[in-house]
Amino acid sequence: MTDFATMPGFGNDFETEALPGALPQGQNSPQRCPYGLYAEQLSGSAFTAPRARNQRSWLYRIRPSVRHVGRFRAVERPLWRSAPDAGADLPLGQQRWNPVPWPTEPTDFLAALRTITTAGDAVGQSGMAAHVYAATASMTDSVFFNADGELLIVPQEGRLHLHTELGVLEVEPNEIAVVPRGMMMRVALPDGRARGYVCENYGAPLTLPDRGPIGANCLANPRDFKTPVAAFEDRETPHTVHAKWCGRFYAAEIGHSPLDVVAWHGNYCPYKYDLRTFSPVGAILFDHPDPSIFTVLTSPTTEAGTANVDFVIFPPRWMVAENSFRPPWYHRNVMSEFMGLIEGRYDAKQEGFVPGGMSLHTLMLPHGPDTEGFEKASRADLTPQKLDGTMAFMFETRLPQHVTRFAAGLETRQDDYADCWAGLKKRFDGTPEGNWE
Known part of the structure; x- marks a missing residue:
């Protein structure tokens, strides 16, 4: 080489x-x-x-x-x-x-x-x-x-x-x-x-x-x-x-x-x-940075800062930010995200997203941590923690991604995927603390 x-x-x-x-x-x-x-x-x-x-x-x-x-x-x-x-x-x-x-x-x-x-x-x-x-x-x-x-x-x-x-x-x-x-x-x-x-x-x-x-x-x-x-x-x-x-x-x-x-x-x-040679950067005090900090390669367009394709990874790394919700937040995006998992577990998905599996969150569809991931992250001890033994990635594009007939008919497609958010409770009760029982 x-x-x-x-x-x-x-x-x-x-x-x-x-x-x-x-x-x-x-x-x-x-x-x-x-x-x-x-x-x-x-x-x-x-x-x-x-x-x-x-x-x-x-x-x-x-x-x-x-x-x-x-x-x-x-x-x-x-x-x-x-x-x-x-x-x-x-x-x-x-x-x-x-x-x-x-x-x-x-x-x-x-x-x-x-x-x-x-x-x-x-x-x-x-x-x-x-x-x-x-x-x-x-x-x-x-x-x-x-x-x-x-x-x-x-x-x-x-x-x-x-x-x-x-x-x-x-x-x-x-x-x-x-x-x-x-x-x-x-x-x-x-x-x-x-x-x-x-x-x-x-x-x-x-x-x-x-x-x-x-x-x-x-x-x-x-x-x-x-x-x-x-x-x-x-x-x-x-x-x-x-x-x-x-x-x-x-x-x-x-x-x-x-x-x-x-x-x-x-x-x-x-x-x-x-x-494994990727050197990630992240928040070392508070708040959650955008996932663009994990971009390995990009296929640019003539519009500055807007990619035809980004290849993004989520490698092992230290989670340090204090008083912050550490997994990806709930969001809707002009980018369409095809995600795969090479090994381990992705921090926002506790069940159902397995090595060799994949997911698609296309243009403007909301997504984020599943119920168990949200509960775990909301109550976690906010000391520095090492996220290890994992490697997830995204093919992300500004264009909407369409599911093929083959993919729609795969026996491995999870018809109940959306249910992973069904347990997210209403916690608003009119008080500043909210209802966390």
């Missing part, structure tokens, strides 16, 4: 080669590349994008990518949906699910993806989709690329071995990986099966949020992001190339592995991040 000197798209180039001298020095594309390789550029932004947001990498590969696609044929993946999606005929309301069941047949990562929510417009390159996967087989002699958006992958159980064009990332629970738009990859399962979440970001690439008054440190630090070293395959065996383009799916047959990049340099590349 190579440490990031800065996040992708912020100017710095990375370089790596799997064979000595494979990466030309002093000229991007010499007349004849070393080892008989082909030079090509992979661009993740417009050529004329400002330098700080310009994303591109130079690849030196055994065959040019025009030999890696063949003749595409249309294929069906009915459970992977793209926005805008008609969605389910569900009454408006808060939603929560237990983990998706494991498949009974061998199912690789690509076949395992199931869409839970969609928002925005994939063709218009705004918004996102939230997916889950429960895979029991490795991809073999096949690769996939997504022209509609980058993939933020959040493992919850089992490791993923991501062999991308630019190298290999092995990602475990409490780590994440981001695979850029258009980049080929193959997914293997070192542990035999794996389950987790995927955010398909149609909009601007994810990057680090500005820290503002926090200053130069804390939250996610650039040095903790890792890029892969070059690792190529020179295999003359039949392969299938799968593609997603404008919400549709295609496949093509070729006679070799397309994961053949021997050397590369640039800033358009996959990366991983260990969520």
Whole structure:
């Protein structure tokens, strides 16, 4: 792995080669590349994008990518949906699910993806989709690329071995990986099966949020992001190339592995991040800060401070604020929140929200601690306490998230989710103290 000197798209180039001298020095594309390789550029932004947001990498590969696609044929993946999606005929309301069941047949990562929510417009390159996967087989002699958006992958159980064009990332629970738009990859399962979440970001690439008054440190630090070293395959065996383009799916047959990049340099590349290196900040005297202080990555829009997608985590941390209600308060929000739980327990939900599960609180629907969580937090000893052994996250977007038909029909959907607030009592009795009996 190579440490990031800065996040992708912020100017710095990375370089790596799997064979000595494979990466030309002093000229991007010499007349004849070393080892008989082909030079090509992979661009993740417009050529004329400002330098700080310009994303591109130079690849030196055994065959040019025009030999890696063949003749595409249309294929069906009915459970992977793209926005805008008609969605389910569900009454408006808060939603929560237990983990998706494991498949009974061998199912690789690509076949395992199931869409839970969609928002925005994939063709218009705004918004996102939230997916889950429960895979029991490795991809073999096949690769996939997504022209509609980058993939933020959040493992919850089992490791993923991501062999991308630019190298290999092995990602475990409490780590994440981001695979850029258009980049080929193959997914293997070192542990035999794996389950987790995927955010398909149609909009601007994810990057680090500005820290503002926090200053130069804390939250996610650039040095903790890792890029892969070059690792190529020179295999003359039949392969299938799968593609997603404008919400549709295609496949093509070729006679070799397309994961053949021997050397590369640039800033358009996959990366991983260990969520356990996130340095949270919080209230150390009173009141409850906004959850935006837990933002790891953001996909910005042209409206300052308003994200296409935010990736937010709720990691282990000290709870310190005095004379304050410490869990999230009850709120309604212009942002739509898809939440998942990697491990442990989320402090605002005492029951029903389990690792591998998920919830959706979409545009302007109220939510907050369940009855037991409220009672516990209202009577807690307000000494410093460590919230430990937990990791929850949110895919949060300014656009309303719509539930898919698949998600609405899941046997693990909790029809009684709203009942978790039914026990919240009227405590107003006309006195300043209220009725707390």
